[in-house]
Amino acid sequence: EAKLTGRGRCIEYHPELLAERQDRRNLEMDLRHAIERDEFHLEYQPLYHIESRRITGYEALLRWQHPTRGLVPPEIFIPLAEKSELIIHIGDWVLREALAQAATWNENLTIAVNVSPAQMRGEMLLGQIIGALATSGVSPGRLEIEITETLLMHECDMHLRTLHRLRAHGVRIALDDFGTGYSSLNYLRRFPFDKLKIDQSFVQDLPVNAESRAIVDIVLTLARRFRMETIAEGVEEEAQLTTLAEMGCQQVQGYLIARPMPAHKIPAEHRRSRATAGRRLAGDGTVP
Ligand code: C2E
Ligand code: MG
Ligand code: MG
Ligand code: MG
Numbered sequence: 001e002a003k004l005t006g007r008g009r010c011i012e013y014h015p016e017l018l019a020e021r022q023d024r025r026n027l028e029m030d031l032r033h034a035i036e037r038d039e040f041h042l043e044y045q046p047l048y049h050i051e052s053r054r055i056t057g058y059e060a061l062l063r064w065q066h067p068t069r070g071l072v073p074p075e076i077f078i079p080l081a082e083k084s085e086l087i088i089h090i091g092d093w094v095l096r097e098a099l100a101q102a103a104t105w106n107e108n109l110t111i112a113v114n115v116s117p118a119q120m121r122g123e124m125l126l127g128q129i130i131g132a133l134a135t136s137g138v139s140p141g142r143l144e145i146e147i148t149e150t151l152l153m154h155e156c157d158m159h160l161r162t163l164h165r166l167r168a169h170g171v172r173i174a175l176d177d178f179g180t181g182y183s184s185l186n187y188l189r190r191f192p193f194d195k196l197k198i199d200q201s202f203v204q205d206l207p208v209n210a211e212s213r214a215i216v217d218i219v220l221t222l223a224r225r226f227r228m229e230t231i232a233e234g235v236e237e238e239a240q241l242t243t244l245a246e247m248g249c250q251q252v253q254g255y256l257i258a259r260p261m262p263a264h265k266i267p268a269e270h271r272r273s274r275a276t277a278g279r280r281l282a283g284d285g286t287v288p
Helices: 015-032 074-082 086-104 124-136 149-153 157-168 186-190 210-225 238-247 263-281
Strands: 040-049 054-066 070-072 110-114 143-148 172-178 195-198 229-232
Touching: 015 054, 015 074, 040 086, 040 263, 054 074, 054 086, 054 263, 074 086, 086 110, 086 124, 110 172, 124 143, 124 157, 149 172, 157 172, 195 210, 210 229, 210 238
Parallel strands: 054 110, 110 143, 143 172, 172 195, 195 229
Antiparallel strands: 040 054, 054 070
């Protein structure tokens, strides 16, 4: 029932838009209670080192199990949380949960945690990370913070200072979804990242598309010149892995290796990966 009272108002009252907006508002309200109602959990996806054929760590990925809607994708609820201070609390929960989990892995496995640009708005992040590390007892060198290019678009000195301080504390910093944002090159001069994560959009058609191949090639050269590690995201097919290996990419992540999994599956995944790594090093060329 759109009421068309006056010019420009028709959009405001369009029933579908109204319903959609109401829906977002409801979702946001539910999101406010998600932590206390224990509706979040993390899944973990292996980071796989091509040459040694070993899993070197896991990326923590946030999941929200809504009581009536089921699993809500992070692409929907993270932007909602970013509009308020909610992302600060959620981000803190993720850090603590991921580090508590990593503390149970008694090896030198990396734990990669996504940090939203909005978490860097205030002065909270540095203290949260240092606090969470201390509580968990995980050594800072095992933590890899993943940030996206949108953060650096705003080129804020405060952000750079926070990154430098984290780095000084021993935390590693990875640049996520590389190649999809703006002004990708300028801030590489201003901040020395430890790792570049090549976005999955460049990986998908890599074996057949000359343009994607050229882009990945340039990114890998860039990373080498800046002494950054490289990991390609969204590797689903053997041909992509082979091409990336030939091109000199160091690590991969994707469904070919493993889908994100709940924490309790990690020990078995890890045993399996070590067994296959041994076999594959012995010369049988099968995929894990
Ligand atoms: P991301 O950090 O780039 O994470 C990679 C995404 O690709 C994940 O989606 C993962 O499940 C998916 N993926 C992994 N391998 C493959 C593959 O082989 N093929 C395809 N098609 N997809 C693959 P997910 O878990 O839905 O997360 C989406 C995005 O949400 C993440 O992108 C990240 O930006 C954000 N996110 C997830 N967890 C958190 C969090 O704890 N905090 C913040 N701030 N953002 C998060
Ligand atoms: Mg990520
Ligand atoms: Mg990514
Ligand atoms: Mg992404």
